[in-house]
Amino acid sequence: MINLLTIDWILLLEKLILIAIIVSVSLVVAMYETYAERKIAAFMQDRRGPNRAGPFGILQPLADGVKLFFKEEIIPNSSNKVLFVLGPSLAMLTAMLTCAVVPWGGDINLFGRTISLQIADVNIGILYVFAVVSLGIYGVMIGGWSSNNKYSLLAALRGASQVISYELAMGISLIALLMMTGSLSLKTIVEQQMASHWNVLYQPLAFLIFFVCALAECNRTPFDLSEAESELNMGYHQEYSSMKLGFYLFAEYVNMFISSAVMATLFFGGYDIPFFNEAAHADWGNWLGLLGVACFMIKIAIFIFVFIWIRWTVPRFRYDQLMNLGWKKLIPLALANMLITGGVILWLHK
Amino acid sequence: MITLTNRAKPVNRKPMTFLESIYLWNIFKGMMITLRHFFKKKATIQYPEQKRPFSPVFRGVQILNRDEEGRERCTACGLCALACPAEAITMEAAERMPGEEDLYREEKYAAKYEINMLRCIFCGFCEEACPKDAIYLTETFAPAAYNRKNFIYNKQDLLIPDPKTQPEEFAKARGLRENQKAKKEPFK
Numbered sequence: 001m002i003n004l005l006t007i008d009w010i011l012l013l014e015k016l017i018l019i020a021i022i023v024s025v026s027l028v029v030a031m032y033e034t035y036a037e038r039k040i041a042a043f044m045q046d047r048r049g050p051n052r053a054g055p056f057g058i059l060q061p062l063a064d065g066v067k068l069f070f071k072e073e074i075i076p077n078s079s080n081k082v083l084f085v086l087g088p089s090l091a092m093l094t095a096m097l098t099c100a101v102v103p104w105g106g107d108i109n110l111f112g113r114t115i116s117l118q119i120a121d122v123n124i125g126i127l128y129v130f131a132v133v134s135l136g137i138y139g140v141m142i143g144g145w146s147s148n149n150k151y152s153l154l155a156a157l158r159g160a161s162q163v164i165s166y167e168l169a170m171g172i173s174l175i176a177l178l179m180m181t182g183s184l185s186l187k188t189i190v191e192q193q194m195a196s197h198w199n200v201l202y203q204p205l206a207f208l209i210f211f212v213c214a215l216a217e218c219n220r221t222p223f224d225l226s227e228a229e230s231e232l233n234m235g236y237h238q239e240y241s242s243m244k245l246g247f248y249l250f251a252e253y254v255n256m257f258i259s260s261a262v263m264a265t266l267f268f269g270g271y272d273i274p275f276f277n278e279a280a281h282a283d284w285g286n287w288l289g290l291l292g293v294a295c296f297m298i299k300i301a302i303f304i305f306v307f308i309w310i311r312w313t314v315p316r317f318r319y320d321q322l323m324n325l326g327w328k329k330l331i332p333l334a335l336a337n338m339l340i341t342g343g344v345i346l347w348l349h350k
Numbered sequence: 351m352i353t354l355t356n357r358a359k360p361v362n363r364k365p366m367t368f369l370e371s372i373y374l375w376n377i378f379k380g381m382m383i384t385l386r387h388f389f390k391k392k393a394t395i396q397y398p399e400q401k402r403p404f405s406p407v408f409r410g411v412q413i414l415n416r417d418e419e420g421r422e423r424c425t426a427c428g429l430c431a432l433a434c435p436a437e438a439i440t441m442e443a444a445e446r447m448p449g450e451e452d453l454y455r456e457e458k459y460a461a462k463y464e465i466n467m468l469r470c471i472f473c474g475f476c477e478e479a480c481p482k483d484a485i486y487l488t489e490t491f492a493p494a495a496y497n498r499k500n501f502i503y504n505k506q507d508l509l510i511p512d513p514k515t516q517p518e519e520f521a522k523a524r525g526l527r528e529n530q531k532a533k534k535e536p537f538k
Contacts, residue, residue: 044384048394208374313384314377329372 030253031061068246083146088247091139095254101125105293125186144236155235159226165326170213172334176341190270200267221311260303271296420512423484426460433479438469488525
């Protein structure tokens, strides 16, 4: 039996507070991603976007949320009720789970304790991210299947096959990176980048492939086949209404936030402050840690902007084009990148 | 091949090269276009605060006019009702009593004047038919109403505010176009 006195209760409390903060931050960021999406879409189409709710329309996400909550909740008679509710819950859950291993910043000192701004420094961090992200497609699959609607089912199947195809290229592109870092822990990867250069300088092709696959994993345009409005009539969440629909839409934005965070961590130095030697300014203490978090957030914001920018530029791929791109272009490229990286590493260490 | 115009371009049906088929360069070009639009001047007009000027021939809701002393111009001759192709106008005439000279311009006036806005087609024939310059089409839209009854505009709805007691409302109801006309040739 575990002796309760040996558990570090303060550590538990500290982690709980950190989890609460990170979850609420990612929800707020997801909320304002919807606002950014609408605003950027409008600007790129020579419009102004939402500007009535509050100054510059910044209360628009709140209004949208309230609207979704007050909508009528409809569960189709012919649907599988349990799975119908499980679908959006799973989508949301997996979206939130990923943020556990992302290092949000360096250590900070509070009340004489050193607090790591990472919920769990797992030594297989990146594998965990992959596992949880591939679970995310179950939300889409279950929702699409349990709706008992042929369009939803088609969309869910498309989504699943798309995720499987792109996960391969994503994994292979990442292997090249992992051969360089020699570690799966996200914290170690960030620390290596802080000591030398960002990984994107060594692995630009791997980053490009990873980025394209991240678009596909988040179901973002040009890979939003599973919610193609024009062909599949909203896709897998066609039968959903009220906050269940909101959960699906929200999970997409949370996913976008997390995948931006993962990309920033893996390729752009995480919480590293560019052109700045952190080790030389260790006397700044907590301010240095907070500055790192701010830098990380700016990197994430830039990624989110690029995600949205691409969405409002590129039309959707046809299904065969999507599969061709995934299997015939990205996977060979990723494989070649992996082989070349391996060769170069062997040659350098000879 | 002979083309009708020299603008015709043959379609390029060559299979894509590997670089083209991963789309990156073309997507980048497209993104530059959207980025340029991001900083462009926006075409939106913020409607309730900003309004676009109407064309000089815009035909909005009718108004019953008054003369410069605030007297109603309409004599209930019925020409507008006769001209109306949609048969939207009805009126009842009455005789001006002694002491009402500051209310009505001539001896006869319209005691009741109604336009059914659900029938009206905003053709402007009533304005053309009117010999007394008593009815004309303003730049006001037909406002919405909650029931059909409210679409039958009576004299109160149609009559322009008195220029002597409510000059501001009068100028507003008269519309931009008529105000400009009046500035050029005051009180014809």
